[in-house]
Amino acid sequence: MHFPQQNNFSISVEKQGPAKVIKGRLPLRYGTYSEIRTPDYEFRFNLNGEIKFIRGLNTNWPHPAEQLKRTDGNDWVYYSVGDQSGEDGLISWMGEYYLPCLPYPSNPVWEVNYFADPNIMNAFAAWSQLYADLYGAKESRRYPRAQDLIIRILEHNEKVLHDRSLRLRDIVGEGVSVLPPDTRHVDYEIIPLMIADGCLYHCDFCCVKSQRSFGARSESNILDQIHQLKEFYGRNLENYNALFLGNHDALAARADVIHWTVCEADKAFRLSDTRPHTPMLFLFGSVDSLLRSTDELFDKIDQLPFYTFINIGFESADPSTLAVIGKSLSALKAREAFDKMNAINAAFTNIEITGNFLIGTTLSPTHYQTLEELLGSAPKHPKGKGAIYLSPIKDSPKKRELLPQFLEIKKHSRLPTYIYLIQRL
Numbered sequence: 001m002h003f004p005q006q007n008n009f010s011i012s013v014e015k016q017g018p019a020k021v022i023k024g025r026l027p028l029r030y031g032t033y034s035e036i037r038t039p040d041y042e043f044r045f046n047l048n049g050e051i052k053f054i055r056g057l058n059t060n061w062p063h064p065a066e067q068l069k070r071t072d073g074n075d076w077v078y079y080s081v082g083d084q085s086g087e088d089g090l091i092s093w094m095g096e097y098y099l100p101c102l103p104y105p106s107n108p109v110w111e112v113n114y115f116a117d118p119n120i121m122n123a124f125a126a127w128s129q130l131y132a133d134l135y136g137a138k139e140s141r142r143y144p145r146a147q148d149l150i151i152r153i154l155e156h157n158e159k160v161l162h163d164r165s166l167r168l169r170d171i172v173g174e175g176v177s178v179l180p181p182d183t184r185h186v187d188y189e190i191i192p193l194m195i196a197d198g199c200l201y202h203c204d205f206c207c208v209k210s211q212r213s214f215g216a217r218s219e220s221n222i223l224d225q226i227h228q229l230k231e232f233y234g235r236n237l238e239n240y241n242a243l244f245l246g247n248h249d250a251l252a253a254r255a256d257v258i259h260w261t262v263c264e265a266d267k268a269f270r271l272s273d274t275r276p277h278t279p280m281l282f283l284f285g286s287v288d289s290l291l292r293s294t295d296e297l298f299d300k301i302d303q304l305p306f307y308t309f310i311n312i313g314f315e316s317a318d319p320s321t322l323a324v325i326g327k328s329l330s331a332l333k334a335r336e337a338f339d340k341m342n343a344i345n346a347a348f349t350n351i352e353i354t355g356n357f358l359i360g361t362t363l364s365p366t367h368y369q370t371l372e373e374l375l376g377s378a379p380k381h382p383k384g385k386g387a388i389y390l391s392p393i394k395d396s397p398k399k400r401e402l403l404p405q406f407l408e409i410k411k412h413s414r415l416p417t418y419i420y421l422i423q424r425l
C-alpha cells in the first residue's frame with residue numbers, strides 16, 4: 001500500500017523485497033519492510049518500525065548503491081561500493097559488491113571514515129527531521145494503516161533502539177564480538193543463540209576473545225534464550241532466515257547439544273517450515289573441536305533442515321607463526337584439520353566448512369609459503385565449497401598494502417579466497 005506525498009514525504013506501509021539476499025550491484029533489499037521517501041532520502045524500516053536503512057537520492061550522495069544500515073547491535077554501518085569496480089575489485093576481495101565500513105575499530109584493509117563525509121552525515125540530520133515530521137503527521141488521521149506505522153516508528157526512538165541492543169545482549173548473556181565471515185550470505189542478519197561460552201585456546205593475538213574458559217550452556221539457559229528471543233524480535237522475526245550458534249567455538253559443544261538446540265530454535269522460530277528458502281545455520285569451530293567431531297555429529301547436522309556453515313579458525317599452518325601469535329596449536333593438527341575440512345565438504349551435502357588464516361605485513365615468509373602450499377594443493381569442490389578467509393591481523397600497519405599480497409595468495413589458491421572483516425552483531 002502506497003500513500004502519496006504528505007508533509008513532503010511519501011509512505012509505503014509494506015513492501016516485499018526478495019526473500020533472500022541477492023548479490024548484485026544494486027542497493028541491497030530483502031524481506032518485508034516499510035519505506036518512507038523524501039525528495040532527498042529513502043528510509044527503510046523493519047516490521048517493528050525500527051529504522052534499518054537510509055540511502056541518499058540526490059547527486060550529493062556518494063553512489064546510488066551505497067547506503068547506511070543499522071544493525072541489531074545498533075551500529076550504523078556504511079555500505080560502500082569502493083573505488084575499484086570490476087571483477088578484480090571489491091567483489092574479488094570480499095565476495096560481495098559492497099564493503100561494510102564500520103563505526104568501531106576493526107581490521108579493514110581499506111579504511112573509509114564515513115563520519116568525515118558531510119554528505120553521508122547529513123543523512124542522520126535528515127532522519128532526525130523525518131522523525132520530527134512524523135510526530136506532526138501522527139495527529140492527522142487520514143490514513144489509518146500509515147498511522148499504525150508512524151506510531152511504531154515513533155515508539156522506536158534513539159533511546160529505545162539503544163536499549164533494545166542492550167536487551168539483546170542481555171538475553172544471550174554476552175555480546176557477539178565477531179560474526180562468522182559466512183554470515184555475509186545473509187547480510188549479517190542472524191538470530192544469535194549462545195550454546196557455549198569461551199574458547200579452547202585464548203590466543204595472544206586475538207582481539208575478540210572472552211576471558212572465560214570453555215563451557216556449554218545448560219538446556220534451561222538455551223530454552224530461556226529462545227523464549228526471550230522470540231518475544232524480542234516480534235513480528236520482524238519473519239525477516240530472519242538464519243541462526244548463529246555462539247559463541248566462539250559452538251562446535252566444541254556436544255553433538256546432542258547442537259542438534260537439540262537447532263531443533264528447539266526451529267520449532268520456536270519456525271524457520272524451516274515457513275520460509276521459501278532453506279534457512280542457514282552458522283557456527284564457529286576450532287581445529288581441536290573439528291578434529292574431535294565424529295561422523296555421527298556431521299550426520300546429525302547434515303540431516304537438519306538447514307544449510308550449515310562451520311567456520312574454523314586455523315590462523316596458520318606454520319609452527320613459528322603459531323608460536324608468535326600465541327596460539328597453542330601444532331602445525332600438524334592444523335594440517336590434519338584442513339584435510340578434514342575438505343573431506344567433510346566433499347562428503348556432506350548440507351554442510352560447508354570454511355577456514356580462516358591470518359595475513360599481515362609482520363608475519364613471516366614461512367607463514368605465506370605454508371599457506372600458499374596448503375591452498376594450492378587443496379582439492380577443488382565442484383560447487384566451490386570451502387571458502388578461505390584471510391583476516392588482516394589487527395595491528396598490521398599499511399593495511400591497504402595487504403591487497404596485492406592477498407591477490408597473490410588468491411591467485412595460487414584452489415579454494416575460493418576472500419578477506420575477512422571482523423564485524424560484531
Ligand code: SF4
Binds near residue numbers: 206286
Ligand atoms: S582466535 Fe578463536 S580460539 Fe583464539 S582466542 Fe580468539 S576466539 Fe579464542
